Amino acid sequence: MALQIHTAPPTTTGEVVLGKTIPQLLDTAVEQYPNPRAFNQPQPDGSWVTWSNAEMQDAADEVALGLLANGLERGDHVAFFMNSDMYFVLADLGTLVAGIVNVPLYTTYAPDNLVFVATHGEAKAMFVSNPEMLANFATWAGDLPDVTLAILAEGSGDGVTLPDHVRLMTLDELRQQGRAARDEAPNRPDELRDQIEATDLATLIYTSGTTGQPKGVMLTHQNISSNVLAGLPTLGALKNQEESILTFLPMTHIFARTLTIGHVAWGQSLYFTDPDRLVAHLAEVQPTMFSTVPRVLEKVYDKVSLGVAEASGLKHKIGTWALALAKQWDLAKMDGGVSGWQHALADKLVYSKLREKLGLTRVKTVATGGAALRADLAQSFTAFGVPIVQGYGLTETSPIITMNTPTENRAGTVGQPIAGVEVAIAEDGEILSRGPNIMVGYYKAQDKTDEVIDSDGWFHTGDIGEFTPDGFLKITDRKKALFKLSTGKYVIPQPIENALTESALIEQAVVVGNSQKFCTALIFPNMEQLPIWASNHGVTKTGEALLKDPAVQAEFERLVAEANQGMDHWSQVQRFRLVPELMTVENELLTPTMKVKRGAVNKAYTDSIDTMYTASVDTSKHVAAVA
The missing domain is CATH 3.40.50.12780 (ANL, N-terminal domain)
Known part of the structure; x- marks a missing residue:
């Protein structure tokens, strides 16, 4: 089947410029x-x-x-x-x-x-x-x-x-x-x-990888300069x-x-x-411009939400209303698709004060990448007057492949191809890309290079995705993250992991279940937010004892049930474990680019995972226990 090739829209502000050092x-x-x-x-x-x-x-x-x-x-x-x-x-x-x-x-x-x-x-x-x-x-x-x-x-x-x-x-x-x-x-x-020469090697950047030894990505002057000149103008007017x-x-x-x-x-x-x-x-x-990663935005939003939750009286009511209004913001519409007077009122009472507190009173664009950005965060921050644009790429692509822009933005997507870059979806759903930004190869590893760059010049990203009807790319998961249940059903873990981490009480989540009958999850609570929730709900325990409290476990059962809604029944989480620590780069469960090393996680928590499949309990009921 011939590939359907997607390229930059006619409205792109970037240019294809080659030959620059x-x-x-x-x-x-x-x-x-x-x-x-x-x-x-x-x-x-x-x-x-x-x-x-x-x-x-x-x-x-x-x-x-x-x-x-x-x-x-x-x-x-x-x-x-x-x-x-x-x-x-x-x-x-x-x-x-x-x-x-x-x-x-x-x-x-x-x-x-x-x-x-x-x-x-x-x-x-x-x-x-x-x-x-x-x-x-x-x-x-x-x-x-x-x-x-x-x-x-x-x-x-x-x-x-x-x-x-x-x-x-x-x-x-x-x-x-x-x-x-x-x-x-x-x-x-x-x-x-x-x-x-523009084609000279400029840098070797070693990708941390979720498995195996780091690989040295060879990037030339032209790889990077072409990406700069095609990608940066999409962030907005350059003064x-x-x-x-x-x-x-x-x-x-x-x-x-x-x-x-x-x-x-x-x-x-x-x-x-x-x-x-x-x-x-x-x-x-x-x-006026600022770049970040989604986790920083998540933490900022969680603190804002917590401040509203802890407020009382009229301040609580106004804050709750303003946050709910922000989540309704439609990035595809110039006015956000919300009532003009309501947004103006929310801006005067809440959003303007938030921008001032964050130091973002002059910001025109905040670019984010490196991980998936929750759709509600893109909507909410833009409603706050802090426009968020998410892009997509890898070290091997210098990195920008696609980018949302301040005028062409869709929540839950990573935008459209930038100038000079082609994108296609393979038959198995893998995202392919081709253009002047694609690496020369992996240093001293031609075999590894041949595995990811085919004879037609397409770089195989290892990510699974799809294009929306209006041409915006959506990432659904890493190809290596997919797993198969013993029932024969394939599970894409990222959507439910993203749904779980929408809660301020959940810092991280990993869905597992390869070769098992059903899906389970390791849930890493936010141990800064959880004690505050507990205090507000009359729970006095602290530390790991807090995770064993029936009210706390019931709340996590509710959050898991909420995250399961709308998911294919075979990909829904049937059991979970609360883990009283976090995955970090230091404990080697995250790569330096903050990607989960799923194999390392499975190995580190083998006993906890095994008990979720061997415990003799009703699989229709969520079982929470400390790992």
Whole structure:
């Protein structure tokens, strides 16, 4: 059967631009969109170090020349063990100007994984953010005989002992050497740029994967630059230097990396922060654009809902009404499809105060990706005056494949293809994509590459999805997440998992049942919200004892029954276990991109899962117990 190919709609604002290198995007911004406050790095005392984009351009040249002066050559590989900040951007741009391939490391990785990636990625040098991370690096640097140079971005390396084969220098020292080289040969930076081809390898990003060793995704300058120029304009009108961007997402992930390069390309003002300072910096910076992941939005909404629930009298009534109105917002309609006067009243009484509290009074667009966004959150935040647009992609696609836009947005979907990218649905429901954003392949793993890129150039995403009648893509699950019951029925777990986590009381949920007669679930309660619910319902127990309380178990039975509604009967959860902990990257149940490692979860909770199938109880009744 011939594939039905979906492409960008005629209304798309992105362009198909090929042949651009990443340094060229910065150079164009310096010429066309000069910005004295393009890069802003927070300091411990609350101040900001600010660079213009011209200063970043000069600094990148100095890093490039400094690396070459220290024996590195074009085509070599350099690893980053860095926080996601201004100095990460500098290291990124500096290596690329030099024609050096960079290999960012997940800072949450265990040492053996860090060693594997740096070794497999053939790193010869290591950029490190600060003395604390340098001390961490020192504990596993001995396992990296080919890494002979460490560059410390901030602070001093005094007191840190590195292996004898690793030479330490500061970023300032590296730049000084670069300046000296430029003084001797002023045209050298231009010569370096002339040597870069758009098809040159720019970066190796190792996908964490839910199974097996990480794979190195090879992305070229053109992979990323074409994605930037086709994808970023879909977020709304670009006013270049007038835009203020607050960024906290890890740039080891391609989502944040590509967006950051896009903001650089249009000369926008980037303010770097981290999750611990995010709330304070939102209030201070008042960004016009902001990128996040669905979990952050879920937590914000849960706190808003909790505040309304705990309010009393008129405040409670108005808040409940305003939240209910927001959920009715229809993204497909310009006016949201709700009463104009009611929305105006809700905005005056509730939504405007919420925007002010969140520091989002100026925001025009919030882009989200990396995981599924609940439809009710997209609707509610947009009604609040905080427009949410969700996109879709993978590391292997640089990453944007599809994107909702502020004017073409559908809740529960991930949008339409961006310019230059083709999307099709295979016979088994798998999403396929083709375009200039598709990776070259997996580093030193042609067999793995051949498994995902077919002879026609289609990249097989591993996700299952479908297009709506009006051309918007919906993701239903990961292909590997599907499982088959002993009855022969196939189960897609994500819809019911999403339904379960709509409750503020449920932080995470995993549906299981492969080769079993029925589905069960591991439910990870929100142990911040649950005690508040318990107090409001006269339950005085705490900790794990709280999960054994009959009233609490009854509430979770109700939530499971509610989530089951509308699901195929064979995919409904018949039993569940409440787990008094969370899946995290640290306990290796989540990947660094926050995807569930289902195999690891099944192994970690084998006994709890087994008891759900061996307990002699009526399968029509939900059974809750602590795992």
